[in-house]
Amino acid sequence: MSRPGYVLEVDRSTPPVLFHHGEGFSLERLPVGSRVVYPPEPVKALPDPDAAIRRALLEPLGMDPLPAYLRPGMRLTIAFDDISLPLPPMKSPDNRQRVIEAVLDLAAAAGVDDVELIAATALHRRMTDAELKHAVGQRVFDAFAPHGLLYNHDAEDPDGMALIGHTEEGERVEINRRAATSDLLVYVNINLVAMDGGHKSVATGLAGYPSLKHHHNVRTMQHSRSFMDQHKSALHSSNWRMGRLLAREGPPIFQIETTLNNDTFPKPFDFLQRREWEWSARDRAAYLAAAAGLERIPRKAARQIFQRILSPHAMASVQAGEVEAVHAVTTENVYRSQLVPVEGQTDVLTMGLPYICPYNVNSIMNPILVMCLGLGYFFNLYRGKPLVRRGGVVILHHPTPWEFHPVHHPSYLDFFEQVLTETTDPTEIEAKFEESFATDPWYIHLYRKSYAYHGVHPFYMWYWGAHALDHLGGVIVVGGDPKAVRRMGFKPASTLRDALEMAEDVVGRDPSITHMHAPPLLMADVT
Amino acid sequence: MNVNPLSGKGFPLRAPTWPGTVPRPPAPSRTGVDFDTDWARSPAARLARAALVDLAIRPAVQALASPIVDGRERLAVLEPPVIFAANHHSHLDTGLLLSMLPERFRRKTAVAAAADYFFDRRGKGTFHALAFGAVPMERTRVNRRSAEMAGALLADGWSLVIFPEGGRSPDGWAQDFRGGAAYLAVRSGRPVVPVYIDGTRHVWPKGRRLPRPHKVTVTFGTPISADPGEDARRLAVRIERAVAALADERATDWWTARRRAADGATPAITGPEAAPWRRAWALPPR
Numbered sequence: 065m066s067r068p069g070y071v072l073e074v075d076r077s078t079p080p081v082l083f084h085h086g087e088g089f090s091l092e093r094l095p096v097g098s099r100v101v102y103p104p105e106p107v108k109a110l111p112d113p114d115a116a117i118r119r120a121l122l123e124p125l126g127m128d129p130l131p132a133y134l135r136p137g138m139r140l141t142i143a144f145d146d147i148s149l150p151l152p153p154m155k156s157p158d159n160r161q162r163v164i165e166a167v168l169d170l171a172a173a174a175g176v177d178d179v180e181l182i183a184a185t186a187l188h189r190r191m192t193d194a195e196l197k198h199a200v201g202q203r204v205f206d207a208f209a210p211h212g213l214l215y216n217h218d219a220e221d222p223d224g225m226a227l228i229g230h231t232e233e234g235e236r237v238e239i240n241r242r243a244a245t246s247d248l249l250v251y252v253n254i255n256l257v258a259m260d261g262g263h264k265s266v267a268t269g270l271a272g273y274p275s276l277k278h279h280h281n282v283r284t285m286q287h288s289r290s291f292m293d294q295h296k297s298a299l300h301s302s303n304w305r306m307g308r309l310l311a312r313e314g315p316p317i318f319q320i321e322t323t324l325n326n327d328t329f330p331k332p333f334d335f336l337q338r339r340e341w342e343w344s345a346r347d348r349a350a351y352l353a354a355a356a357g358l359e360r361i362p363r364k365a366a367r368q369i370f371q372r373i374l375s376p377h378a379m380a381s382v383q384a385g386e387v388e389a390v391h392a393v394t395t396e397n398v399y400r401s402q403l404v405p406v407e408g409q410t411d412v413l414t415m416g417l418p419y420i421c422p423y424n425v426n427s428i429m430n431p432i433l434v435m436c437l438g439l440g441y442f443f444n445l446y447r448g449k450p451l452v453r454r455g456g457v458v459i460l461h462h463p464t465p466w467e468f469h470p471v472h473h474p475s476y477l478d479f480f481e482q483v484l485t486e487t488t489d490p491t492e493i494e495a496k497f498e499e500s501f502a503t504d505p506w507y508i509h510l511y512r513k514s515y516a517y518h519g520v521h522p523f524y525m526w527y528w529g530a531h532a533l534d535h536l537g538g539v540i541v542v543g544g545d546p547k548a549v550r551r552m553g554f555k556p557a558s559t560l561r562d563a564l565e566m567a568e569d570v571v572g573r574d575p576s577i578t579h580m581h582a583p584p585l586l587m588a589d590v591t
Numbered sequence: 592m593n594v595n596p597l598s599g600k601g602f603p604l605r606a607p608t609w610p611g612t613v614p615r616p617p618a619p620s621r622t623g624v625d626f627d628t629d630w631a632r633s634p635a636a637r638l639a640r641a642a643l644v645d646l647a648i649r650p651a652v653q654a655l656a657s658p659i660v661d662g663r664e665r666l667a668v669l670e671p672p673v674i675f676a677a678n679h680h681s682h683l684d685t686g687l688l689l690s691m692l693p694e695r696f697r698r699k700t701a702v703a704a705a706a707d708y709f710f711d712r713r714g715k716g717t718f719h720a721l722a723f724g725a726v727p728m729e730r731t732r733v734n735r736r737s738a739e740m741a742g743a744l745l746a747d748g749w750s751l752v753i754f755p756e757g758g759r760s761p762d763g764w765a766q767d768f769r770g771g772a773a774y775l776a777v778r779s780g781r782p783v784v785p786v787y788i789d790g791t792r793h794v795w796p797k798g799r800r801l802p803r804p805h806k807v808t809v810t811f812g813t814p815i816s817a818d819p820g821e822d823a824r825r826l827a828v829r830i831e832r833a834v835a836a837l838a839d840e841r842a843t844d845w846w847t848a849r850r851r852a853a854d855g856a857t858p859a860i861t862g863p864e865a866a867p868w869r870r871a872w873a874l875p876p877r
């Protein structure tokens with residue numbers, strides 16, 4: 065059995081602790097008495113994932129077996145999670161490939177001719193052919209892509225969206241027309257964190273700006289405590305209302321959710337997921353070699369090395385059927401692999417941010433994404449209470465380069481230059497700037513025809529951190545580009561020691577300190 | 592607080608220290624009964640052992656003990672593998688037996704050695720496994736791993752030397768025989784050869800640091816097989832009696848020993864039940 069997560073209390077014999085630092089890492093000595101929250105070790109992988117998938121399809125939860133819905137002459141649409149999952153991208157075969165092949169086997173046996181596959185990108189950038197091929201596998205790609213039957217969702221296609229209706233709260237539910245007009249919509253998920261999946265899959269993944277703005281906004285984010293806990297998340301409440309409307313008025317949805325174990329880094333980077341006092345001679349040699357090598361190569365080369373990492377993630381569970389029944393089991397499986405009980409909040413929370421977040425796969429982690437990863441994702445990886453107390457300080461460890469991918473993130477650059485120079489307040493930003501970015505024809509053109517994130521996407525990234533910004537007394541970034549850090553309203557620090565001293569100005573002398581030792585991912589269950 | 596990995600002397604250049612707040616898990620045992628000796632039965636290790644026995648151990652034994660061997664003819668028609676069960680006075684006994692065994696047994700014989708004594712350290716265990724073909728055996732309690740390993744060795748054609756007393760004699764008299772050899776004989780169906788070693792207590796008894804030369808005899812007895820339905824406890828008693836009869840044969844002559852054995856009058860190999868001085872008094876003279 066794999067070991068559960070662990071909360072270490074730092075003492076004089078504790079070795080320095082690993083901090084991720086973008087395309088690199090460092091070892092830091094934490095003050096005696098600090099806590100380090102380590103993720104659980106990878107749970108056991110499914111011994112035969114293909115057999116498990118087949119069983120899930122034939123014995124689904126709350127629905128008839130998949131073949132009961134398949135017949136000649138029907139319209140079948142298979143939608144699947146996009147490039148933002150999983151992180152890092154996993155070694156082939158990807159979960160999506162395994163599941164989609166199993167679904168297509170059944171569809172072929174049932175004589176279904178009209179099948180289309182859609183990458184559920186929502187307002188994310190389009191996936192390239194190579195990325196699609198990696199996700200669905202060569203066999204599926206070759207059978208569908210040349211005929212235009214495997215493609216990215218386009219939320220700005222004037223003819224491509226269909227209105228399903230409005231929820232009791234007046235939320236407009238509009239999804240991809242092909243999906244909406246199908247006799248069966250199969251959605252294939254990779255549930256990396258507790259936020260993923262459920263009604264959010266279709267209601268967000270196949271939606272567009274008119275629907276997303278109902279839950280991707282500052283108010284919703286500030287009322288999601290956290291958005292990783294669906295029962296206390298306004299983001300999820302809105303998605304659930306939309307999902308239930310879809311269940312009533314939309315196409316039949318057959319949901320397939322898969323979870324991964326926490327086996328995140330392949331050799332030689334596997335030391336990143338070990339507890340430092342258990343590092344072997346090989347781990348130490350790998351660390352030293354990597355640290356020495358990364359110090360001597362340009363950032364671009366380092367980025368290429370890291371972006372090539374394919375995670376050894378293995379499928380830990382698969383369940384299929386009715387959305388809510390499936391998602392309840394999935395959520396428990398995600399908790400089983402990531403939840404760590406932590407007693408009490410902390411004054412100062414430190415995080416070493418890695419090189420990757422959902423929106424810079426094969427791309428650049430720009431400053432807005434650094435903020436989103438730290439204050440959006442990592443801060444919200446809690447159940448119960450935030451790991452850091454109200455008025456506390458978060459210290460992020462990341463180089464935060466003033467660098468933007470010109471193709472993927474054009475609106476991010478403008479957001480950084482035009483919006484953040486004026487204000488960093490999410491509410492003000494939303495009221496004053498969102499609409500113009502969201503409807504800008506140039507951004508829409510780049511989203512549809514190039515590989516750009518939608519014009520409104522950087523706003524969502526900023527809103528993602530709205531709960532943290534509202535909750536915290538200060539944010540300090542260690543080792544970041546000072547200008548970029550200040551632009552976002554945060555304080556730069558050269559070293560962790562400096563950052564901790566600066567934090568004392570906000571939280572007082574001798575603060576309690578907790579370090580979140582992730583990735584691999586963990587979710588703090590704070591009591 | 593940042594640790595420059597290449598400038599410091601500590602972690603990660605050196606092994607990490609263990610936080611005092613983290614309980615240490617028990618280290619995976621690689622000593623004692625868990626000591627791996629499979630390598631010592633590889634062809635290369637057997638070749639090395641044969642060279643060691645022939646070039647070092649046997650000459651040393653000859654120099655110290657000038658051994659006389661009786662009863663080899665009792666093994667003439669015996670097919671390996673077998674279990675040699677001998678009394679035990681001295682560290683010399685193992686080398687003595689290994690170098691005095693007939694050739695067809697010697698090259699494929701393992702010695703059951705106390706796991707807690709001979710395999711408590713890696714280096715010590717490695718030496719004993721290589722030089723004597725020793726395998727770790729739990730002597731204080733029944734251990735399934737030990738029993739399974741010994742059974743597997745027999746099944747694989749390896750003869751075994753076992754000292755059923757479980758350790759060297761503390762006072763020159765034998766100790767009660769334990770049931771290990773008999774258990775293996777019952778389970779494997781292989782015969783047990785009783786062996787009586789006389790004189791090694793004068794060469795290198797327990798407690799003496801260095802050996803002194805003295806004449807030694809090794810007497811092989813008639814092989815004993817478990818009767819149908821016989822349990823290990825009864826067989827163990829028979830083995831002990833057989834070794835005692837060999838001791839009697841050594842002290843008197845074969846005919847006298849046979850008659851006393853037939854009458855159930857063989858003197859106990861474990862000596863009289865008396866105060867330590869009287870037991871010492873009753874030991875046969877040099």
